[in-house]
Amino acid sequence: DSVRNRHLQWVSKVRVNTQAVLKRAQQIQGHNKNKKQWQAAWLLRAVTCIDLTTLAGDDTPGNVHRLCMKATQPVRNDLLKSMDMQDKGVTTAAVCVYPSRVADAVKSLKAANSSLPVASVATGFPAGQTSLKTRLEEVRMAVEDGAMEIDIVINRTLALTGQWEAMYDEVCQFREACGEAHMKSILAIGELGTYTNVYKASLVAMMAGSDFIKTSTGKESVNATYPVAIVMVRAIRDYFLKTGHKVGFKPAGGIRTAKESLVWLTLMKEELGDEWLSPHLFRLGASSLLADIERQIYHYVTGRYAAYHQMPMA
Ligand SMILES: *[C@@H]1O[C@H](CO)[C@@H](O)[C@H](O)[C@H]1NC(C)=O
Ligand SMILES: *[C@@H]1O[C@H](CO)[C@@H](O)[C@H](O)[C@H]1NC(C)=O
Ligand SMILES: *[C@@H]1O[C@H](CO)[C@@H](O)[C@H](O)[C@H]1NC(C)=O
Numbered sequence: 001d002s003v004r005n006r007h008l009q010w011v012s013k014v015r016v017n018t019q020a021v022l023k024r025a026q027q028i029q030g031h032n033k034n035k036k037q038w039q040a041a042w043l044l045r046a047v048t049c050i051d052l053t054t055l056a057g058d059d060t061p062g063n064v065h066r067l068c069m070k071a072t073q074p075v076r077n078d079l080l081k082s083m084d085m086q087d088k089g090v091t092t093a094a095v096c097v098y099p100s101r102v103a104d105a106v107k108s109l110k111a112a113n114s115s116l117p118v119a120s121v122a123t124g125f126p127a128g129q130t131s132l133k134t135r136l137e138e139v140r141m142a143v144e145d146g147a148m149e150i151d152i153v154i155n156r157t158l159a160l161t162g163q164w165e166a167m168y169d170e171v172c173q174f175r176e177a178c179g180e181a182h183m184k185s186i187l188a189i190g191e192l193g194t195y196t197n198v199y200k201a202s203l204v205a206m207m208a209g210s211d212f213i214k215t216s217t218g219k220e221s222v223n224a225t226y227p228v229a230i231v232m233v234r235a236i237r238d239y240f241l242k243t244g245h246k247v248g249f250k251p252a253g254g255i256r257t258a259k260e261s262l263v264w265l266t267l268m269k270e271e272l273g274d275e276w277l278s279p280h281l282f283r284l285g286a287s288s289l290l291a292d293i294e295r296q297i298y299h300y301v302t303g304r305y306a307a308y309h310q311m312p313m314a
Contacts, residue, residue, distance in 0.1 A: 004168070004207075007168070007203075007204075007207045008164055008165055008168065010203065010242075011164050011200050011203050011204060011207075012164075014196060014199050014200055014203070015196055016194075016195040016196045016198075016199050016231055018195055021195055021227050021230050021231055022227055024227075024230050025225075025226035025227040025229075025230050028226060028230075028263065028266060028267050028270060029226060029263055031266050031270065039262065039296075039300065040083060040296075040297055040300040040301075041083075042262055042265055043258055043261065043262070043293050043296055043297055043300075044075070044083070044085060044090060044297070045265060045277065046258070046261035046262070046264070046265060046284060046289075046293060047074050047075060047090060047092060047290065047293055048090060048091065048092065048093060048278075048279055049092075049093050049277075049278070049279050049282050049283055049284050050074070050092040050093060050283070050284050050285075050286055050289060050290060051092070051093055051094045051095070051096040051119055051250065051252075051283045051284065051285045051286070052067060052070065052071045052074070052092040052094070052095050052096065052286070052287070052290060053095070053096040053097075053218075053252075053285055053286060053287045054067050054095075054096075054097060054101075054287060055096070055097070055098060055121065055125075055218070055287075059097065059098060059101050061101075061104040064095075064097055064101050064104045064105050064108065065104065065108040067095055067097075067105075068095055068105055068108040068109050068112065068114070068116070069108070069112065070092075070290070071091060071092040071094075071095045071114075071116055072091050072109070072112055072114045072116060073091075074090065074091060074092050074290055074294070075090060075293075075294055075297060076294070076298075079294070079297050079298060079301050082301040083297075083301065091114070091116055092116070092290070093117075093279035093283055094116060094117045094118065094119045094148075094149055094279075094283070095109070095116065095118055095119065096118075096119040096120065096121065096149075096151065096285065097118065097119075097120055097121075098120065098121060098125070099120050099121070099122055099138055099141060099142040099145070099147075101120075102118055102120045102142050102145040102146060102147045103145045103146065105118045106118050106145065106146035106147075117147075117148035117149055118146060118147050118148060118149070119147060119148070119149035119150070119151060119184070120142040120145075120147040120149070120150055120151065121150075121151045121152075121153070121186075121217070122135070122138045122139045122142050122147075122150050122151065122152055123135035123136075123138060123139060123152040123153050123174060124138070124153065125151070125153050125186075125217060126153060126188075126217035126218075126219035126220075127153070127219075128153040128154065128155055128156070132170065132173070135152075135174070136173060136174070136177045139152065139174055139177040139178055140177050142181075143177075143178060143179055143180075143181050147181060148180075148181050148182065149181055149182040149183075149184060150174075150178050150181050150182070150183050150184070151184040151185075151186055151214060151250075152171070152174045152178075152183060152184070152185055152186065153186045153188060153217060154167060154170070154171065154185060154186065154187060154188070154201065154205065155167065155170060156188050156191040156192065158170070159187070159192050159197055159200070159201040159204075160191065160192060160193055160197065162197075162200075164200060164204050167201070167204050167205075167208075168204050168207060168208050169208075171185060171204065171205055171208035171209070171210065172208045172209065174208075175208055175209035175210070182211040182212070183209065183210050183211050183212070184210065184211065184212035184213070184214045184248075184250055184283075185205035185208075185210040185212070185213050185214060186214045186215075186216065186217055186252075187201045187202065187205065187213060187214065187215065187216075187232075188216060188217055188220055189215050189216060189220075189222065189224075189225075189228045189232075190216060190220035190221055190222030190223070191220055195227070195228070195231045198228055198231045198232060199231050199232075199234070199235050202231070202232045202235035202236070202239075203235050203238075203239060206235070206236070206239045206245070206247045207239075210247060211247065211248060212247065212248035212249065212250050212281075212283065213232055213235075213236070213247060213248075213249060213250070214249075214250035214251075214252055214283075214285065215228060215229065215232065215250070215251045215252055215253065216251075216252050216253035216254075217252070217253065218252055218253035218254065218285065219253075220253070223252075223253030223254035223255075224251035224252055224253050224254065224255060226263070226267065229249070229251055229264075229267060230267070230271065232249060233249055233267065233268070233271045233272055233276075234271065236248075236249055236272065236276075237271065237272055246275070246281060247281075248276070248280065248281040248282060248283065249268065249272075249276065249281070249282055249283075250282070250283040250284070250285055251264055251284060251285065252283075252284070252285025252286070253285065255284055255285070255286045255289050256286070256288050256289055256292060257289070257292050258289075258292045258293045258295070258296040260289075261284060261289060261293060264284060265277060265282075268282050294306075
């Protein structure tokens with residue numbers, strides 16, 4: 001149809017200026033000089049944007065349950081109290097698990113009366129090397145088990161070789177399989193070659209109905225980097241300016257320190273504005289990040305550093 005053709009024409013014309021992107025990424029990392037009292041508030045903000053994740057081969061109902069409990073109470077109550085935040089319902093944005101663990105997570109959260117959404121990776125995560133039929137079936141099953149968000153992986157070969165129509169059509173099928181669930185499209189930027197490809201893949205993923213675009217699975221040899229993020233958020237901005245449609249951004253893979261989480265928030269604020277600083281348009285995919293953030297908040301509140309064992313498992 002004509003919308004599809006107009007979209008694909010737009011994709012074919014794109015070029016990214018690598019030098020400008022690298023320069024901007026350098027600048028952003030230097031802009032993260034918040035005052036101490038702001039830092040604590042920003043760290044709490046980062047917590048509310050985390051998709052608290054476990055994607056291990058040996059995940060069990062037990063460790064998924066602990067993850068869910070941590071997600072509903074991510075920061076110690078005494079610390080929240082010191083910041084006058086104990087009644088604000090601070091939780092992470094979601095928990096993120098493999099499809100086979102969705103039912104466990106849903107059950108744990110339900111037992112805790114939590115409305116926190118369960119997100120699931122799907123479509124043959126992380127490599128996406130199963131048949132299309134199997135990948136679609138996996139999405140439907142995760143949704144059936146109660147996942148409200150699905151993180152799909154794209155076929156990297158399609159992006160790497162510029163088969164944008166085919167990528168568009170495939171992602172549209174995932175979108176349909178997701179039904180009411182939100183869809184986050186993982187581009188696996190470490191495997192896309194050029195920034196221009198990253199920009200084009202971002203556009204195509206958005207055109208095909210993604211609610212979020214996400215950098216990485218965390219299993220590639222290159223994880224979320226700031227230059228790639230600049231390219232992706234500018235695609236989000238351009239798409240918004242052209243269509244009025246707001247798409248979210250999720251960096252993931254290798255994000256471990258509180259300091260990095262502040263750089264990510266700064267990047268979102270400066271490139272996309274305040275609206276992209278909340279969980280409906282920004283997520284941090286992470287597993288160990290929360291422990292470091294909690295430690296920094298402890299330091300802010302008490303003036304001392306906590307040993308990791310003083311913080312419940314993250
Ligand atoms: C959940 O809500 C029910 C009904 O309101 C209540 O009986 C139960 O104690 C709550 N459970 C938890 C873990 O808060
Ligand atoms: C991904 O796309 C390539 C190129 O069209 C194709 O050869 C390959 O079979 C696709 N992979 C899957 C798992 O469908
Ligand atoms: C990418 O992230 C994963 C998951 O956090 C980590 O295991 C891996 O070492 C990271 N790789 C690089 C190159 O930073």
